[in-house]
Amino acid sequence: MNRLLITAVLIFSVINIAGCDQSEKTPEALMHTPPNDGTAETTSDITLSRQNAIVVAAEEVGKSVVTVKTVKTVRRKVFDPFSDFFSDFFREFYWSPPLKEYKQEVPGLGSGFIISDDGYILTAEHVVHGVDSVKVQFSDGSEIPAEFIGSDYYADVAVLKVNKDNLPPARLGNSDSVIVGEWSIAIGHPFAEAVGSPQPSVTVGVISAKGRTMRRVDNTIRISENLIQTDAAINPGNSGGPLVNANGEVIGINTAIITTSGGSLGIGFAVPINTARKVARYIIENHDKRKSWLGVYLIPVTESIAYVMEFKNEGGLLIAEVVVDSPAYNAGLRSGDVIVSFDGKKVHKTEEFDRVVFSHRAGDEVELTIRRAGKKMTGKIRLGSPPEGEAGR
Template identity: 35%
Template sequence: MKAKQFMFGLVLSAVMGGGIAIGGYKLLDDQEQAQEVQSLNQNVRYSSLLRNSDVKVPEGLNFITAAETVTPAVVHVNTEYGVQASRGGSRQRDMMDPFLRDFFGDDFENYHRQQGPSLGSGSGVIISSNGYIVTNNHVIDKADKIEVVLDDKRKFEATLVGTDPSTDLALLKVNANNLPTIRYGNSDNLRVGEWVLAVGNPFNLNSTVTAGIISAKGRNVGIIQATDDKNNNVGIESFLQTDAVVNPGNSGGALVNLNGDLVGINTAIASRRGSFEGYSFAVPSAIVSKVVDDLLKYGEVQRALLGIRMQEVDAKLAEEKKIKNLNGIYVVQLTENSAAQAAGLKAGDIITHINNIPVNTSAQLQEQVARYRPGDKIKVTYVRGSDTETVTATLRNRMGDTNVVKREVAKAITFSGAKFSPLSKDELNKLNLEGGAKISNVRSSEFKNSGIEDGFIITRIDKAKVEKPQDVERLLKNAKEEGVLVEGIYPDGRRAYYPIGRG
């Protein structure tokens, strides 16, 4: 029988009331074949496993204390989306339309045509007594309204402090004090086989607690599709894999150890049918705490980069490059003006440790680097030929320096004979956009001659993303002499493309 292939889905809850999980699978075999298995020894004798009359619970397997400690600090996150958002769809829904069609069947088109606001729900974790709550970005993405319901049934409208799509995390704030909290645990100390509890609100079943073990660490399943302005995937995945039962609505909920310490935020499941089938995935607390600290201090996550293009060392690469040891990460290429280049790393080096911690997968290396900020120093151990060396690398930001990246507030600008304005939240939701620049007062010949009308929203210039008006100025100033192709959309939904000459 051929193997089955699973596709991984976010434990999505912000699609419909009650939430669903998006998942899919491909069966390479045509059908299941049941086989009758007979014992080779028909004379089987059974004996009781309980040789003594006393039944003792193994030490450490009492989940009651952890469950009672954690449950009050896990909240229900309800979201509401406007009519246009429900018809136009969110970013995650657009990415996963094929799975939605499979899930809803004949009702898919009715789902598309539904009127009125769309509701969603998920979970969140209170991390400070004055009302800060961490959840998944996909739970609240593009929501018009976010409501938090505490375990004691109190309700609060939440404000969004910040998000980090690259780790699928978001930080909320409610106006309350003296709230129960969950303290951070050390996800690094988790061991495969260790017991953990998942706490959340699956299928709107409030304060549900399930138990399982850590099945694997540093798992990359390819579901976070965050991109930068050059369309490079910058998603960071180094999930904790568990067999604790997690279902739609658990997104953003807590994964805790038996002390009740937060070791992860439940995020995804592996599923054929959209519900739990054996494995779930959580963002480790080491990443969660760093993202939260950045959002609180800077308003934006300070992403540190080593600046390499890498490949995991496997048998094929080892044979091709004559590598003796299959451990480590192969450096394919260095980014110009990067931390790796400044530290003296070269293409062909094999990175084996970051700060004395072994890294054998790209997910493990990304997780280690993601814990730091630009300007922080890390020790990189690598193999070059038959020599093993350790160097200190000063991490840099996406601009290639060590400065703090501050969150920019988009403002309208006048440039090249036209005014460019940022989009309102309503405009973004209505047109299902992440950003753009709306043009008005078109006076210059280059824009007029191209046929661009007032109200046109520029989303890309020569395939580069436009998220704010300043991007238009930057991209046009750096444009080729022969001109650029401007892509965008009008407020009525019409898409258009215009060549802009620079001569």
């Protein structure tokens, strides 16, 4: 009997001790190490898998991507107050005040990427087309002026230079080895002012196609060939930024999209880096040789361009745009004219045209033959001085 009573008291004491002060008891999860059932290894594997090739590539190239900030002066005209109320026909019978012209500075934004540690930067030609000044913002937020070195209108490639050393250049790949279906990473600064951060944005897709030709609709003739197509999202501000493969190599310069809304629809295009590399090398080696200027943007006439423009391919250089107040403008040259020969020499490539220009100085008069609406025209034109900044050939 006594043995049973002692046992009961002990049991009651144990229960009472176990149930007291539950609010201060250490949570069970902190008291014991869970059994090694493979969960810890799985979590570790997931963590490691997050550091995949795309993450590594974006991190490696991202530090080389810059924001390109431009300012362009445009001419605006103020219309007379009657233009909203009367038709052109009616106003022909009444005096109308002259149009007042004024200048306005318009800011622009794009992307670019560093290609040398001493400050050379690649971007798209249309990002800096006709601008008055360029600044570059780095991923750390610092911002400095950039010098325009040169561009190729047809390739849509431009080279800038900043006075800064020890910069992290991006690693350039081989665009000839691009495979349709492989990963593609677009890095740049879309809507940079709205985002408000110097850190670039990253979007991912695949290479959709190669060798595309497209005509962009704007105020000039701009036709591009042999483009890389991707479905990685490219938006306004991405232009000039790098298209990267999963190895962290730049394979293209983001240049254009097809859109009905102004945003990405998954059809983006990039200039192959092999093309850009060749153009950049030519620009850097020859930019200080130019001593004269005509004032035109040129596109070599190829079969596909002749087809798009709906004329017979007889070679030459298509004038895509004429710079206002340039020698070409004052001589009456127009967008759509084809330069057949320059200074008595036939020209089929922009390099051939440049060689002739390099041999002349401002003030020299040269013979120019063009083809307009199927008819050849020959005349003399006096070359001008190369302007500051970007203004064609």
